[in-house]
Amino acid sequence: MVTGDGAYIKRINRSIILEKIIEHGMISRAELSKITGLNKATISVQVADLLEEELIKETQLEHYNVGRRPIMLSINNKAAYVLGIDLDYEQIHYTVADLQGHAVVSLTEKIQTVDYDEIVQLLVKQIKKYQKKLSDSRYGLVIVMIGVHGTVNRDESIYFNPKYRWHNKILKTDLMKKLDLDIYIENNANLSAYAESVYHYHNNNNLVNIILTSGIGAGIMTDGEIQRGYHGYAGEMGHMIVSFGGLSCSCGNKGCWEQYASEPSIINHLSANLNKPNLTRDEVLRLLQQGNETAVERIEESIPYISAGLNNVINLYNPETIVINSRILSTIPNAVTKLESYLNSSVSQYCQIVLSDLGDRACVDGACALAIQRFFDVQRLNLTKSNRTNLQTT
Template identity: 60%
Template sequence: MVIGDGAYIKKINRSLILQKIIEHQQISRANLSKITGLNKATISVQVSDLLDEDLIYETRPEHNSVGRRPILLSINQTAGYLLGVDFDYKNIQFTVADLIGNFVENNTINFDTEDYNEATSLLKEQIQSYQTKYAFSRYGLISCVIGIHGTVGKDEEINFIPKYQWSKVNLKKDLQNELDIHLIIENNANLSAFAEKVFHHPHNHNQSSHLLSIMLSSGIGAGRMIDWDMDKGCHGYTGEMGHMIISPFGPRCKCGNNGCWELYASEPILFNKLSEQLNKPHITHRDIKQLINKKDPVTHELFHEYIFYVAIGLNNVINLYNPGTVVLNSRVLKAYPNAIQKIKENMTSNVSQYDNIVLSELGRKACVIGACALGIQHFLGVSELFLSHHK
C-alpha cells in the first residue's frame, strides 16, 4: 500500500492510467478501473484532466451488436512530438516520433569537422529547425534526447568520446544556453537497450527482466536493463564493453589501452581487413552481402575470425552479468547466415549462463528509437512503456 499526500497519490494514479491506455491502445473507463484497481470516481477525474490537456481522446467503435457502444480512450498521438538524435562520429541521425511511437521522419547529416564548437552549432541549428517544423501541435517539439557514443555521467555531462577525443564537455549546458527545449543526454548503447525493452521485449519477464543490448557498429558499447531501469553503474559509465581488454599485447586503442575488444570485433575492423585483402577500397554493407552470397573464400575466412572475436568478448560479458536476453545489434552479423549459431559454437564455457541470444530488428535506428521512447516516457510520466515498432 502506497502512503503519501494527495498530490503524490494522484500522480501515481495518473501514471498508471496513462500506462494502461498506451499498452491497450483503446480502452474503456470500466476496463481501466478493472485493470488498475482504481475506483470509477478516480478514473473519471483523471480522464477528465487528461482530456482537458489534450493528451487523450474519446471514440465510439462502430459495431452492430445490441447495447450501448462503450466510449474508448486513446492517446492523442499528435499532441506533441519527440526528437531522437544519434550523435555518431561525423554523422548525426535525427528521428521524430509522435506520442505513441510512430516515426514521422528520419534524416541523417554528415559533416567533416571534429571541432566541438562547430559540431555543437550544427546540432543546435538542426534542433531549432525541428522546433519550428512541429510548433503547430499542442505541445510542439516536447523534448530532444541525444545519444552519445562515449561515456556520459549520471549528471548528463560527457566524460569522454574516444572517436572525437572530446573530454569533459557539457553538451547539455551548451545547447540549453541557446535552446528553449527539454534536453536529455544519454549514452547511445543505453538508449538502444531501452528501445529493445520498449519495442521488442517488454512482456517476457523471465528473459527481459535482465536485458543486455550490445552494439557492434563503429565501436562497441552495451546497455543493460534491469526490469525498467538502466543499469548505469556508480557514476553512469557502465557498458563500455568495447574497451574490455582481450589481448594486452594487441594494437593501441584511442582509449589509451592495448588490445580492446572493439579493435577486433567492431564493424570498421572487418571492413578494413576486407578492403586490404581484396584490394578493394570503400567496402560497403552491400558489398559484404554480395561477397557472402558469392561465397567469396576471403570474406568467409575473415567472418570466421570476426565471429571468433565476437564470441570471446560476449563470453566475458555473459560471465560478468548473467543476462536473460542478449541482443546483438550488428548489420554485418545480420547479413551472415546462421551468425548466432556460429557465435554459440565458439562459446564452449560451462560457466556462461543466459536465456537467449538474438539479433536486433532495430538496426542502426535503435539509438534514435530509444531516444524517442525515453522522451515519451519522461513526458507522460509512466514507469513502464509498451510501444509497437512502426518502420
C-alpha cells in the same frame, strides 16, 4: 508505514493509467479500473483531467449488439512531438516521433566538421526548424533526446567522444542557452538497448544490447531501467581484455575485445587481406553478398572472438536476452548458431541471443522512446513499430 500527500498519490495514479493506455492502445474506463485496481471514481477523475489536457482521446466503437457502444480511450498522438538525435561521426540522424512512437519525419544530415561549436550551431539550427514546424500542435516539440557515441557522465556532460576527440563538453547546457526546450544527453548504446526493450522485448526484465558497429558498446536493461554505473560509464565492454598482451588499443591496454570483434577491426583486417585500403562497411556487405571467400573467411574468423566476449557478458549479467547489433554479422547464415557453438560453459546461463533488426536506427528510435517516457512520466513503456514517412538525406 509509507505515506504521501494527495498530489503525490494522484501523480502515481496518473502514471499508472497512462502506462496502461499506452500499453493497450485502446482501452475502456472499466477495463482500466479492472487491470489497475483503481476504483471507478479515481479512473473517472484522472481520465477527465487527461481529456482536458488533450493527452488522450475518446473513440466510440461500432458494434451490433444491443446496448450502449463502448467508449475507448487512447493516446492523442498528435498532442505533442519528441525529437530523437543520433550524433554520429560525419552525420547526424534526426527523427521526430509522435506520442505513440511513430516516426513522422526522419533526416540524415551529412557533416564535414568535428569542431564542437560548429556542430552545436548545426544542432540548434535544425532543432529550431522542427520547433517551428510542430508549433501548431497542442504542446509542440516537448523534448529533445540526443545519443552520443562516447562516455556520458551522470550529469549528462560528455566525458569523452572518441571519434570527435571531444573531452568534457557540456552539450546540454550549451544547447539550452539557445533553446527553450527540455534537452537530454544519453549514451548511444543505452538508447539502443532501450529501443530493443520498448519496441521488441517488452517482457524481458534483463536485457543486454551489444553494438559492434563503431567499436563495441553495450546497453544494460534491468527491470526496465537503464543501468549506468557509478559515473555513468557502464557498458564499455569493448575494453574488456580477451587476449592478454594482444593487439594494442587506443584506450592504452592490449587485447581489448573490440580489437578482435568490432566491425571496424573486422573491416581493417579485411582491407589488409584484400589490399584494398579504406574499405567501407557497405563495400564489405557487397563482398559478403557476392560470396567473396576472403570476406566470408574473415567474418567467420571473428566469431570465436565475439563469443569469447559474450561468454564474459553472460557470466557477469546472467541476461534473459542478448541482442547483437551488427549488419555485417547479420549477413552470415546461422550466425547465432555459430556463436552459440563456442558457448560451452556449464556456468554460463541465458535465455536467448538474437540479432537486432533495428540496425543503425536503434539509437534514434531509443532516443524518441525515452523522450516519450520522460514526457508522460511513466515507469515502463511498450510501443510498436510502424512504417516511417518523409525520410530525407542531406
